[in-house]
Amino acid sequence: MLDLQDMRTDYMRGKLDESTVPSDPYLLFEQWFSEAVNSEIKDPNTMLLATTGEHGQPNIRAVLLKLFDEKGFVFFTNYNSVKAEEIAHNPKVAVEFLWLELERQVRILGTCEKVTTRESLSYFMKRSRDSQIGAWVSDQSSVITSRKALQMQIVKMKEKFAKGDVPLPDFWGGYRVIPEQIEFWQGRPSRLHDRILYTKEAEEWRIERLAP
Structure with missing residues (x-):
């Protein structure tokens, strides 16, 4: 048996304050994503996508973010895949970006829907x-x-x-994750991390600090 009890890291790189973050979470995500790119993190657009099958079994895999804006976060896949079948059964999904080099995570809860054929074709032609x-x-x-x-x-x-x-195959295209909540996590010393949660309310975002 491996004993991992002594494996720990004290996070010291940054901090996050609810009084200074932008009112729009997409602006903060864009800032963090740009910093991840500039830090030369390998594949900073990797995101973990969690779905749920018809029997309630959670499933998770890594996909690549290919577009994000105020409408949501877009990835592309085969529409006959397991993830697509699970999204069709339950469009509620969870997403996580993990940038350990920056001691940061972004966690998203939301709903997944197909993008338009035009959007899928636009990306497909760039591949x-x-x-x-x-x-x-x-x-x-x-x-x-x-x-x-x-x-x-x-x-x-x-x-x-x-x-x-x-x-463009008719069985291939994009999905957009439309966020209902976006949490920004910044590692801090002694496991007293900064966690800022944005929750969508009508056309506005409520901002709250969560306990570590």
């Missing part, structure tokens, strides 16, 4: 051709016989789309 082919080939989450079978499908699709642009 590399190989990634576009990959979207057609991967029947995400399904069982496959071997890696070789997957590679054979790639060859077939490259032949099929040898001429012209690769079209």
Whole structure:
């Protein structure tokens, strides 16, 4: 058995005060995200997405944030995947960004909905051709016989789309997480962390400090 009781870190890098944060959480997220990018954190747009299946079993995986604005946080996936099936059953989701190098977390509770086909196409056309082919080939989450079978499908699709642009698959596109709550967590010494919670109320955001 591994004894992990002595593994601990005292967080010292920053602080967060509810009296000085912006009234709009998207402005604070943009600031934190920019600082994560500038700190050269690997894949700072990685976010953990938690969903719930029809039997109440929580499920979690990492996806990549590809767009955020005042409407929400957007990622892209196969609409036949397990995550898509779970979102269809229960659109309530949880999201977390973890930037340990900055001793920060952002936690989001909200509702997930599909973006428009136009938004999906706009992003799809910006992907590399190989990634576009990959979207057609991967029947995400399904069982496959071997890696070789997957590679054979790639060859077939490259032949099929040898001429012209690769079209957007009708089973692939984006989801937008529309936040109801956004919590910003800044590590502090002695586990007395700063936690600032934004809660959406009509068109405004209520700001509260949470106990560590």
